Amino acid sequence: MKDELKRIREYLMTGVSYMIPIVVIGGVLIAFSIALSGVQPGKGAVVTNPILKNMMDVGSAAFSMMVPVLAGFIAYAIADRPGIAPGLVGGVLSNNIKAGFLGGIVAGFIAGYVARWIKSWKVNKNLKPIMPIFVIPILSSLIVGALMIYVLGNPISSLMTSMTNGLKSMSSGNSILLAILMAAMIAFDMGGPVNKVAFMFGAAMIGEGIYTVMGPVAAAICIPPLGMGVATLLAPNKYTRTEKDAGKGALAMGLIGITEGAIPFAAADPLRVIPSIMTGSAVGGAIAAIGKVGDHAPHGGPIVLPVVDNRIWFVIAVIAGITVTSVMVNALKKPVSEEMEETSSLGM
Template sequence: MKLLGITACPTGIAHTYIAAEKLSRAAKELDVEIKVETQGSVGTENVLTDKDIAEADGIIIAADKGVDLSRFAGKAIYECGTKDAVKDPKRLIQLFLDGTVVAPQASKKLKSVEEAKQEIRGKQNLIYRHLMSGVSYMIPFVVVGGLLIALALAIGGEPTPTGLAIPENSFWMHISDIGGAAFTFMVPILAGFIAYSIADRPGIAPGMIAGFIAANGSFYDSSAGAGFIGGIVAGFLAGYLALWIKRWKVPKMVQPIMPILVIPIISTLLTGAVFIFVVGKPIASLMNGLTEFLNGMQGSSSILLALILGAMISFDMGGPVNKVAFLFGTSMIGAGNVAVMGAIAAAICTPPLGMGLATLLRKNLYNKEEKEAGKAALAMGLCGITEGAIPFAAGDPLRVIPSLMVGAMSGAVIAMLGGVGDSVPHGGPIVALLGAIDNVLMFIIAIVVGTFVTAFCVNFLKDLKQRKDNVSNQKQAARE
């Protein structure tokens, strides 16, 4: 049997490549030939050729964002998230070996109730995929903008009574302005590529235009824009409008101009009108109120926020819950509140760093493969890649995930109370090296504490389990 695969995650850094490696390893163990195309941050690698597709018996799509399936017409396809490929790759391949997944034309029977439920769940998951497609294209703009502004402040900033300030008309002011320009693309890019994920190319123009309208409150008489929430609404609205118009049955002579003229114009007009006259101002008011509320958080309320964000970041290590917290922190950077991202930046790296440290402190609790994964986790943690902890969570979720959450929450709280700020949507020690962190000392302390808490908790729980297993084995041996 020959299978093909595609792996793709929103950021295109870790899940994409971990999932590809797991599928390749599982296929080798099951004596199945497989070629996996990775759609990561550096572009598409190991590209599937027409010959590969023609010879393939099935396709595994392990992706958390939109993937073009048009080239696989008539093939047996199984779609899932990257975490499914990481946790249980053998099961995915076995579905094809057992004949559970078949080509569309080979299945004529009516859907069972369970199959119908699975199809509904798959459609619901599409919403997350469309959102993450927009986020994946937005992130580079925010990273570039944040780093340029941080660099300009760190090198060209001068002390003032209110903090560092860049002198007007200086070289570093121009650098800061370039960074600010990158930030202005954040919401339009988010909206545009959400719409693109839904409706393909006809959706990108109305999505970006609607995103620009969402980001500029002047269109709907508001002093502030609708922010990232407005961008999400605009992207989905433009995308589904474009998709609806794409499905219109029109004369053949009109079909060639539909994607370049009719669909963009009508969907842009409709989306723009809805945003300007209906939803723009209420969403802007909501975002403005949220920003003011967060900026006013002090004491116990800020601790609660940090606890929630730390738990969300570490719960699924790059999955949907993690991305919601991450996107929230990113939006707060644009709103001028870098403290939220500061707490997130500390929480992002403690899961992999904690697991890497745990394997060094108590080697007897881990097998050879886990020790090797620990080394990789340390490297990924230093670069702020939470997914480095996934192999450990997949193998022992009951003990690993709670430990990761406690450690990340500890780090986030210390960062929040220590006044840590992060001006780029990323985390880990690498961000401090790039000069994007305010109060670096407290940031490092937060990471160190979170890392040690994670390592201590997971080793304590694993040791407890090992002791119970030993007692149980001794009792069994005594009975025999």
């Protein structure tokens, strides 16, 4: 059991190490385009300059590849080359059904294990040459696709609807409790379906002239990447070389309100990272609610400060959330072993 858990961690790290450059490309290019364009009240990040728009398009294209690359190379680590194609297909389907990076991880493992199982079949020697280029990819992709669409698709859609209705019912009650819940949702899957429900609800409230719902969300948006970036600086011995490099990109992304900057860390170590960033974001959201922080733009991070009400409280909330996240995750993590460092380096 211990050996199998170790192998699962290695599979995850392989996927993460190939994904990190994609995250950095997408996040940094989008961050630069937004930073140079700024945000507008009620509209959020509006990029109109043609050059900056092209830069943002390149970044968005890279971001669209993030989950497929993660899934594809998790499957590759499990089944070798025959796992790549079904893993990529599973990752694209995860994007299509809005399952986020968590869905991508599931797709990658399904594709990898299915491809490895089919690869183990005893077949006629005349069929062996076409197995890795025809039989394994097609059968694996069909199985992964069926599971992603029919098993995961409907539950995710139903969950998003029920969460939206739940937030609406809470909006007339305790603002601090609502802020804690929404901030934790923002951090949970960092751009995935749960995150999107909280974000879209906050953005919808701006249209109603209620800015104190988006305020805590705006603070929570930047805490996961900034918290993980700071964590790598505080305890570098607890992170692989690729994670430390990702930490630098995460800091840049956090400043511009790109929560996805924390995904490489969560994908590599979800049991320690996700509770830490959720706790940090919840603390930041609660403080923002106490300080009645309002955000007039559907965006987050320090870049929205020009359109934020009660800015001092916003800054306090973000700093508190970063502190909680970085201290908690480093307390939970153990120093990286030489073996794990080698696994990370091989992935790159």
